[in-house]
Amino acid sequence: MPDQIRKITINDTEYPESLKHIHNPPQQLYVRGNLNTQGVLLGVVGSRVPTTYGKQVTPRITREIASSGITIVSGLALGIDGLAHEAALEVSGKTIAILGSGIDDRSVYPSSHRNLAERIIKSGGTVISEYPSGTKPEKYHFPERNRIIAGVCQGILVIEAKAKSGALITAKLAVQENRDVFAVPGPITSENSFGTNRLIQLGAKAVLDANDILEEYGMDNNALRVVEDNLDEQEKIIFGILKGGPSHVDEIIIKSDIAAAALNALLVTMEIKGLIKSLGGGIYGL
Secondary structure (H helix, E strand, C coil), rough: CCCCCEECCCCCCCHHHHHHHHCCCCCCCEEECCCCCCCCCCEECCCCCCCHHHHHHHHHHHHHHCCCCCEEEECCCHHHHHHHHHHHHHCCHHHHHHHCCCCCCCCCHHHHHHHHHHHHHHCCCEEEECCCCCCCCCHHHHHHHHHHHHCCCEEEEEECCCCHHHHHHHHHHHCCCCCEECCCCCCCCCCHHHHHHHHHCCCCEECCCCCHHHHHCCCCCCCHHHHHHCCCHHHHHHHHHHHHCCEEHHHHHHHHCHHHHHHHHHHHHHCCCCCEEEEEEEEEEE
8 A cells, every 4th residue: 555644633633523522532543545534324234254145145235335425434354344345345435444464565454455555545544543554363352442432423234243352352342432334133042143133122223224223313225225226117116115124026917907817027126136135935026
């Protein structure tokens, strides 16, 4: 990465306003790229070793959120963090990476994500740390880093987290700072979903799709609008029904007035195109 690191202090106008008011705000930040914290910022965090479910869910939800103008904030870690940054870049969305190490090329952690950090900067995003150049990652840096993620964002979305994880620390910090907390539910048999399911039990908003987050901030799903513009008439009918929530095939038949055989073929085609998904038991959703 080009060596264009700049230091901003808590007294500088560029310092994020929301971060000034958290408990123990960092007195300085080291920044590469375009630091723009205007609008809605959403932290997306989770397991460093996601399951297939986590790998499917993270890009799906994050792309739609980023397409709708929300800035995606994460920690550049392996797993959910990296997937979230990648998903934002895929749709030319804004993303910010907050590190637990220095942000000079040699210090970026994990080193396998140095290229990702470069791409974030080149896309108009930002790489941030409270640690100066040359600082190696230490275990205690990551909880400290997590308070910055929670502090700079309006909300935190947790996608897959074990009973004890850094993602849950971030969620706890978000609650302490009066931020919104969202969680993607998962199978009760999955160790990686224990933390997210527990968060929902404790009051976090369950997220089944991007709309569950966008509606909290009064925003439209631009990704869905683009999809709708390219549907044929029958596909638009199905899409319109499922926008209201997952529906059983029998309910879709009644609402669409499309014959069962034709509808089943249409549902299969739309699923192959990635427009809808089968949730099992004859239920479909977006």
